[in-house]
Amino acid sequence: MLRKCVIGALLVALAILVGACKAGTGVSSTRSSEAVIATAYADAELTKQATFQTPPPTLVTPSPTPPLESPTPAMTVTPTPGQPVVTADYNAYVRPGPDESYGNLDFFLEGQRAFVEGRYENETNGTWWYIRRIDEGKDGWVWSGAVTLTGDASGIPILEAPPQ
Secondary structure, three states: OHHHHHHHHHHHHHHHHHHHHHHHHHOOOOOOHHHHHHHHHHHHHHHHHOOOOOOOOOOOOOOOOOOOOOOOOOOOOOOOOOOOEEEEOOOEEEEOOOOOOOOOOEEEOOOOEEEEEEEEEEOOOEEEEEEEEOOOOOOEEEEHHHEEEEOOOOOOOEOOOOOO
16 A cells, blocks of 8 residues: 555656646746856955955964974095195096996096095006095096196106006
8 A cells, every 4th residue: 555655656756747847948047148147246346345254373382392403514525735636627537447448437526625545657648547536436446637636746656557
């Protein structure tokens, strides 16, 4: 019995919906473009006139912070008096031996400095310095034409070229 009542109620609701759809088909509810624009302007004007209350900023009391540790100063190596130093005039290769026939070990970048630990007189392309890096980088040989030497070069020992 309950089932018949539910089915009946659904049929009545369906009939009402179908009737409402048919009744609205003959009426047109289009608005003119002027009416749409007027409504948009009115909405914009109301938005401009609306006042928005921005709350005042909340004061925040700073939390106690521990004092910052002062950074440890970078270790700077200063040459001892009389110890020769070279400075790269331009980017140059650091090589495992005093000649261009040795491969590239690292770069000695313009402005970098290194201590001079030895020298080699190459018959074909001149003097080569064996350097110990002050800054980061690998130690090795650099051509004297790529660097500027400061300090006394008379005490620099002459070294033998390592095997290739």
